[in-house]
Amino acid sequence: MxxxxxxxxxxxxxxxxxxxxxxxxxxxxxxxxxxxxxxxxxxxxxxxxxxxxxxxxxxxxxxxxxxxxxxxxxxxxxxxxxxxxxxxxxxxxxxxxxxxxxxxxxxxxxxxxxxxxxxxxxxxxxxxxxxxxxxxxxxxxxxENPLTRKGAKPGDLLLCSGPLGLSFTGMTALQKKLSGFDDAKERHLRPKPRLDLVASLQKQHTRIHALMDCSDGLVNDALQLRPPNGGFHLFAENLPLHPDSESLAVDLHLNPQDFVLWGGEDYELLMAVHPEDYEYFPEWKMIGQFTEDPRVFVSHPDHHEEIKEFKGWKHFPG
Amino acid sequence: MxxxxxxxxxxxxxxxxxxxxxxxxxxxxxxxxxxxxxxxxxxxxxxxxxxxxxxxxxxxxxxxxxxxxxxxxxxxxxxxxxxxxxxxxxxxxxxxxxxxxxxxxxxxxxxxxxxxxxxxxxxxxxxxxxxxxxxxxxxxxxxENPLTRKGAKPGDLLLCSGPLGLSFTGMTALQKKLSGFDDAKERHLRPKPRLDLVASLQKQHTRIHALMDCSDGLVNDALQLRPPNGGFHLFAENLPLHPDSESLAVDLHLNPQDFVLWGGEDYELLMAVHPEDYEYFPEWKMIGQFTEDPRVFVSHPDHHEEIKEFKGWKHFPG
CATH class of the missing domain: 3.30.1330.10 (PurM-like, N-terminal domain)
Structure with missing residues (x-):
């Protein structure tokens, strides 16, 4: 111009x-x-x-x-x-x-x-x-080898490279002018793109069925990564919560699980791999599994909680 | 995001x-x-x-x-x-x-x-x-061969691929809701990038000293293209005016030359070539010449008009 x-x-x-x-x-x-x-x-x-x-x-x-x-x-x-x-x-x-x-x-x-x-x-x-x-x-x-969002299969594990909901925690703390929550604020203001993982991803590229970054909240992102017409379970006890999120949730009387499920902008990576290949990704957290069943659940030790309402992330009201 | x-x-x-x-x-x-x-x-x-x-x-x-x-x-x-x-x-x-x-x-x-x-x-x-x-x-x-803005030499001719000031004419007609001026309005709303010239430019690339597109008005753009510490003359009688611009200038009691000198967004190309190479670009208009002298002139048959005040194009007031 x-x-x-x-x-x-x-x-x-x-x-x-x-x-x-x-x-x-x-x-x-x-x-x-x-x-x-x-x-x-x-x-x-x-x-x-x-x-x-x-x-x-x-x-x-x-x-x-x-x-x-x-x-x-x-x-x-x-x-x-x-x-x-x-x-x-x-x-x-x-x-x-x-x-x-x-x-x-x-x-x-x-x-x-x-x-x-x-x-x-x-x-x-x-x-x-x-x-x-x-x-x-x-x-x-x-x-050399592009790793795409497409290719997850029913039965594949859902792996995550780090804490989720932390950026939302930081944003909330910043907006409410709360002191502390330094990790969370830093995650929101200066998220670290996971380029440090690229060399190892390329090395293991044949084992990676699908890969994407987590920017819209875990549920919304896993919906993008799921197998065609499939769904997924998230393992409630393995959800990658950061202490800042747990602490903020206590202060505000909220459920910290919601931060992980719906908070966006963490910029960690999500991956789908065959269960037998999990051992090749020891630093990744196993947070769920893809299914043929199209429904979405959060699995607790004693019950499955179905997610039926898909909340949007906050940036496109209307 | x-x-x-x-x-x-x-x-x-x-x-x-x-x-x-x-x-x-x-x-x-x-x-x-x-x-x-x-x-x-x-x-x-x-x-x-x-x-x-x-x-x-x-x-x-x-x-x-x-x-x-x-x-x-x-x-x-x-x-x-x-x-x-x-x-x-x-x-x-x-x-x-x-x-x-x-x-x-x-x-x-x-x-x-x-x-x-x-x-x-x-x-x-x-x-x-x-x-x-x-x-x-x-x-x-x-x-294959990038053609840059740098390389014009004193004595090089300044060539232009088509009419200038036409987009400004169209914008003015649109803003004033004038009927007619169809070429000018089309130039402003749907300018044609001169990709049609690329094949011949690549063919003649060794003869082209410098090339750029004309988007900020002729004077401002030629200032970008001039030799280091040099200047240029624009040939008043060769300025590439379109009939729509002449007609609008009459209607509004303005000098059509100003449309060419200061009107932007025409998206024609400007080129610097050695005078002996002009024959290889027969469809281009010779509108000026670069000089060692850093001053900028509009040359009329009987006098040289020096441009001392460099008017900005309209998009960044303040």
Whole structure:
């Protein structure tokens, strides 16, 4: 889109902050488009948008954290394909209330995560926004063997890479201005995409029937991962609760299980594997099993609780 | 980002509308990310955002036109590298006032342009917006020889692929609800990215010193293309005016030259070539020449008019 001298000076400022080059760069940031030499294997691309007042509020999201998280949610999608990221493009619709130092901190947060993963911010767009801040990030990565959501079979175990419901716990603590809950707040503000698992996922790729990241709450995500026309049981005693979630649930007189079932944005990975292959994934938690039966249950030691009403996650009221 | 059942149903609807596959598709739309087999040559990526009330108004932009244009502006960046497009991702921050049939028409407009260029819409995101519509599109393409903005030399001619100021003419006619000016309105609503020129640009790539697309107005764009510390003359008698612009200028008692110098969003291409190579580009208009002198002039037969004040294009007031 067209830019003005004011935009040019902001773009120069951003360029100075993000510019890095590697062996694959052919035409760096600053031309009509970014050009690079392909990586081996397949290309993997994703794109994810965050809107002020819908996905975040600026009273508890610092510029640094928002820069970090808007990239992190995309890197989680890359990890969920068993891929590694190389390049990100960032578009910002920027309201006047946010000044240049806010913008500096936003890119500091984003490049801090990008640097952790040896990737670069290479383009995007900057636009004025009359009111809300909107951040949209696309990422380009690559992998040898893509790991998809499709392929879970009845009888497969449902494995999870870490605690769920923790981001929701953090968001609630932030919104209610509660002190403590530091792990939960950090999970909500600066979720860690599970790129650390990619090398081992690629090594075991023939054993992985299906893989995805957990961003919409466990029930909604497992519905995406289930076998065609199938369902699943979740094992109540194995649900991956974090102490912060249990503690917040006590304080607020809520059922912590709901945090896991319906809280989104944890960005852990979910996997379907044959029960005999569970031993190859010792660090993953076994939290459920897929079934031919299309119903969805939470299984307790003495009873099965059927889930009939599928609650949406909070970001699309109406 | 997390999605809700409402978003899922909209996403299904979009998927149905855009889904196409080709030989390069490895994992289609609908997984955590889109996966494809690389194209020969270099990869080319760009991303461009449009914000309601800043880049367009919905009272004169139909859903179809907006879908078309939000892709077109990106394809223009791809053409400006001498590349061809393969895949687009689209993020929408969607206010409640826009219903599902609006969304259908938006994707009809986008896929109509995508189909013209044998490319696919393969992903993106959908978010609620509390107020404004925001559209952000990223495109992945490829090329054998990238053609960059850098490389113009003093003495090089400045060539242009078609009329400039026409989009500004159309926007003005639309905003003032004037009848007629059909070419100009079409240029503003559905600009044609000059992908038709890419094959010949690649063929002549050794003769092209610098190339870019014209989106910010001729003066601002030529400032990007000029040699380091250099300037340029624009030839007043050769400025690529369209009859619609001349006619609107008469109606509104304006100088049509200003439309060319400062009106943006035409998405024609600008090129710098050695004067001896002009003969290889017979369909391009010779509109200026780069100089060692850093000043900028509009050259008339009998005098040189120096441009000292650089007016911004309209989209970033303040």
């Amino acid at each position: 067209q830019n003005t001298p004011k935009e040019w000076s902001l773009i120069e400022r951003i360029r100075y902050r993000v510019q890095r080059q590697n062996d694959h760069t052919k035409v760096p940031l600053g031309d009509d488009a970014f050009v690079f030499r392909n990586y081996p294997g397949y290309s993997v691309i994703c794109q994810d948008m965050m809107v002020e007042g819908v996905h975040f509020e600026l009273d508890y999201f610092s510029a640094f954290d928002l820069g970090y998280k808007s990239l992190a949610v995309n890197l989680s999608d890359i990890a969920a394909m068993g891929a590694l990221p190389h390049f990100a493009q960032v578009s910002l619709a920027l309201p006047k209330k946010l000044n240049e130092s806010w913008l500096d901190d936003f890119y500091k947060g984003m490049t801090s995560l990008a640097d952790d993963h040896h990737m670069q911010v290479v383009g995007g767009d900057l636009a004025a926004s009359p009111d809300r801040l909107v951040v949209d990030v696309s990422v380009h990565g690559s992998c | 997390q999605n809700t059942p409402k978003e899922w149903s909209l996403i299904e609807r979009i998927r149905y509308r855009v889904q196409r596959q080709n030989d390069h598709t490895k994992v289609p739309l609908g997984d955590d990310a889109f996966v494809f087999r690389n194209y020969p040559g270099y990869s080319v990526i760009c991303q461009d955002m449009m914000v309601e009330g800043v880049h367009f108004e919905l009272d004169y932009f139909s859903a179809f036109d907006l879908g078309y244009k939000s892709l077109a502006v990106n394809l223009s960046d791809i053409a400006a590298m001498g590349a061809l497009p393969h895949f687009a991702q689209v993020s929408l921050a969607l206010p409640k006032k826009l219903n599902e049939s609006w969304l259908d028409d938006f994707y009809k407009g986008m896929t109509s342009l995508a189909d013209d260029h044998h490319m696919q819409v393969v992903g993106g995101d959908l978010a609620a917006s509390p107020d404004r519509l925001v559209v952000d599109v990223s495109v992945h393409g490829s090329c």
